[in-house]
Amino acid sequence: MNQESRTNIIPLLVLGSIHILFLLYIITPAIGWLSVLGLIPIIGYKHLPIKINKLNISEIGLDVFSFSLGILFTIWIIIKFDTSPVFASALIGSLASFIPNTVLGIKTKRIQNISHAKLAIYAGSFAGMTGLKYFPDILSLIITAIIGGVIYNLLRNSFTGLGGKLGSIGFGAIILYSLSATLLTIW
Amino acid sequence: MVILITIISSIVGGFGTFLLTTKLNWHALKASTLLSLVVAIPFEIWEIKEYVSIPFVVFGASFIGMSSDKIFNNNLILIASILFGILYTLINSNFNGIGGTLGTTACLTCLTIIVVNR
Numbered sequence: 001m002n003q004e005s006r007t008n009i010i011p012l013l014v015l016g017s018i019h020i021l022f023l024l025y026i027i028t029p030a031i032g033w034l035s036v037l038g039l040i041p042i043i044g045y046k047h048l049p050i051k052i053n054k055l056n057i058s059e060i061g062l063d064v065f066s067f068s069l070g071i072l073f074t075i076w077i078i079i080k081f082d083t084s085p086v087f088a089s090a091l092i093g094s095l096a097s098f099i100p101n102t103v104l105g106i107k108t109k110r111i112q113n114i115s116h117a118k119l120a121i122y123a124g125s126f127a128g129m130t131g132l133k134y135f136p137d138i139l140s141l142i143i144t145a146i147i148g149g150v151i152y153n154l155l156r157n158s159f160t161g162l163g164g165k166l167g168s169i170g171f172g173a174i175i176l177y178s179l180s181a182t183l184l185t186i187w
Numbered sequence: 188m189v190i191l192i193t194i195i196s197s198i199v200g201g202f203g204t205f206l207l208t209t210k211l212n213w214h215a216l217k218a219s220t221l222l223s224l225v226v227a228i229p230f231e232i233w234e235i236k237e238y239v240s241i242p243f244v245v246f247g248a249s250f251i252g253m254s255s256d257k258i259f260n261n262n263l264i265l266i267a268s269i270l271f272g273i274l275y276t277l278i279n280s281n282f283n284g285i286g287g288t289l290g291t292t293a294c295l296t297c298l299t300i301i302v303v304n305r
Contacts, residue, residue, distance in 0.1 A: 022291045030281040041298030047305055048258075085286070086242045087227040093220030122216055129286035161255025163267075163297045167247075167290005174286055 008050050011158035014151060015165075016042060018172035025175065045159075053156040059113060063156075064149025066117040067173070070096075070124020071145055078131050085129035092128075096121040119166060120152045126170025134178055143180075148173030193244050194272035199226070200245035201268030204252025205261070215253040223249050244275055247289030254297055263300050271296045 019042060027035040053059070070092060077088035096118045127148055135141050151169050159165050200222065207218035223246040229235070230242050251267045259267070274292055282288040 019291065019295060022288070022295070026281050026283075026285075026288055026291075027278055030278040038295060040302055041295045044298035044301035044305075047301050083231055084227065084242065085284075086223060086246045087231050090220045090223035090227055090246060093216060094224050097214060097217035097220055118216060122220070126287040126290055130284060133284055161258050162294065163252065163254035163259075164250040164290045164292070164294025167250055167287045167292075168294045169287070171285065171287025171291045 008052050008158075010052050011050050011155050012045055014154050014172070015045070015159060015168060018151075018168050018175070021175050021179075022168075022171060048159050048162055049157070050159065051157040053153055053158075059116075059156075060150060060153045062113055062117055063120045063153045064146050066120035067124035067127070067149040067152060068142070068145030070121040070126075071128040071141060071148070074125040074128025075131060075135075075141075078128075085131065089122075089125040089129050092125040093122040116152075116156060120149065123152055123166040123169045124148060126167050127173045129170075130174055134174060140177065140181065144173050144177040147176050151176075190272070190276050192238060193240065193276050194269055196241045196244040197248040197268045197272030197275065198265065200248030201251040201264055201271065202261070203245075204249040205254070205256075205259070205264045206252075208252065209256050219249040219253050222252075240275075240279070243279070243289065244272065247271060247275060247293055250290050250293035251297055258301065259297070263304060267296050267300045270299065 019038075023035050023038040027038050073092050074085070074088045077083055077091060078085055081088075083091075099114060099118055101112075101115050124145065127144060135144070148169060151172050155165065155169065203222050204215070204218045207213045207222065208215050211218075213221075223242065226245045227242040230239065235241075248268050248271050251264060251271055254264070254267075271293055274296060275289075278292070
């Protein structure tokens with residue numbers, strides 16, 4: 001196995017872990033042992049593009065910042081205007097979708113990042129749909145935003161064109177924060 | 188009756204988003220969010236208690252419609268949307284208000300269709 005294929009395993013492991021946690025915590029309590037069938041879709045990963053994003057601190061920073069904007073504004077709309085989580089998330093996503101991708105018709109690498117930032121905002125809004133139920137304080141929100149932004153960055157160039165990837169990132173951020181918080185409390 | 192409404196809502200969300208991206212060339216983000224917003228607004232204005240899950244189903248299924256037309260065609264999106272509606276009916280009581288559960292369900296649905304189709 002060469003260096004490149006070794007690093008390309010990272011996105012595979014990240015999305016795979018999120019889906020296995022989903023099967024464990026959401027599907028299994030609903031349908032019991034039948035949730036094993038939920039492992040079959042994981043075979044589908046091999047038909048999708050998987051490519052690790054090169055480590056770039058500014059890109060990670062932008063993804064974390066965008067993800068946190070999505071979480072914060074979604075929670076704010078839910079609490080302030082007493083709306084449903086769907087309305088709040090769809091509103092934030094709609095507003096993000098109108099951010100232009102180009103400036104004066106120029107499309108540079110930096111401007112391409114705007115497109116990713118918009119998607120990270122939408123992924124963050126899914127995490128924000130949770131409301132304050134799983135976030136006892138501002139620190140928990142910040143940690144979730146960092147986890148979500150890093151996951152988004154790792155999966156940036158992988159599984160493109162697969163519906164539900166952003167939702168999986170939002171769920172991954174929440175569940176990984178909850179698990180780490182629980183483990184720390186036990187310790 | 189409930190499962191029928193759920194499946195119809197799922198088709199509206201999934202197929203509607205896919206049509207907006209493939210036929211009108213909308214960005215997947217814009218198609219998913221605007222369709223979900225249009226469906227969610229009446230439920231914010233009026234109290235429609237009987238069908239309160241409709242915006243959730245449309246929103247969740249719209250993630251299926253965000254899939255690329257290089258991987259999915261109209262028929263596959265239709266089948267995926269129906270499967271999403273059935274899965275939602277089975278497991279939505281276990282979502283516990285956790286964000287991203289609709290998206291992850293949509294993702295696993297899309298992957299199932301990919302596995303079955305290849």
